[in-house]
Amino acid sequence: MSSLYLASRMTVAPALRAIWRPTVEGRSNVPRTGGVLIASNHLSFVDSVVIPMVAPRKVFFLAKAEYFTGTGVRGAISRAWFNSMGMIPVERDDSRAAADSLETALTVLRAGKAFGIYPEGTRSRDGRLYRGHTGVAHLAMQAGVPVVPVGLHGTPDVQPIGSNRPRLAKVTVRFGEPLTFGSSYKAMPAGKARRQATDEIMAAIAGLSGQQLAGCYNERPAS
Structure with missing residues (x-):
């Protein structure tokens, strides 16, 4: 693990937990070793x-490349922060x-690490849970790893x-029980398998989040 991540884990994460005092359920459902989605x-x-703040292990997420390309002191702070949180520029x-x-x-x-993914593709702007894209199932099947569903409440x-x-x-x-395929x-x-597995993952997320199902994909707003 990088020194930045360890520093974040030891100082920033406890500080954030002390401020927000999140309720965390099912942490033991996250495998401590091996690849996991x-x-x-x-x-x-x-x-x-x-999620990285409360997970029992480091979780990598993708983040917009512009968060890593800023200049000056503010850019340096941004890069250090996102790197320390396990973000990967894309x-x-x-x-x-x-x-x-x-x-x-x-x-x-x-590489045996944990990777975080949002099957909806982009954040819900109306609070409903949208249909999942099959990339999550593709990753689970190609890498041969379990999927731990997560339900978040209150972050908006x-x-x-x-x-x-x-x-x-x-x-x-809320971390749910691992799903394997x-x-x-x-x-x-292959297409049917990915669709069915993705629907199973989304059903588990819905059970943890309690959200109303939108029944359609969540399209990214036009810029």
Whole structure:
């Protein structure tokens, strides 16, 4: 582990937990070793801070490349912060962004590490749980790793959409039991297997989050 991550884990994470006092359930469901996907609902920018803050091991997430390219003191602080939290830069607007993101995730998982993913693709702006994209199942099956579903509550209240300042709010993180996709899925056509596994993952997330199901994909807002 990097010295930045250890410093963050020992100082920043306890400070944030002391401020927000999140309720955490099911931490023991996260395997302590080996590759694992942490698949969560997505409600706020701070989700990628909250999960690593309370998880029992380091969790890698993808983050926009611009968070790592700033200049001056502010840019240096931003890079140090995102690196310490296990964030990996990715170019979102590149035509190969989706394929490159999957390859990055596979590299992390095959190295025996934990990788965080939001199957909805982008955060929910109305609080509903949207249909999952099948990349999460593709990763689980290609890397041969379990998926731990996560249900987040309250993170939109910490940093509401349009706000750049965090607020005090009640946050709950629920880690569900690991899901595995073995021989029965391997016997199916690949597309059907990925779709069925993804739907199973989203059903588990819904059970943990209690969100209303949207029944459709969550399209990224036009810039």
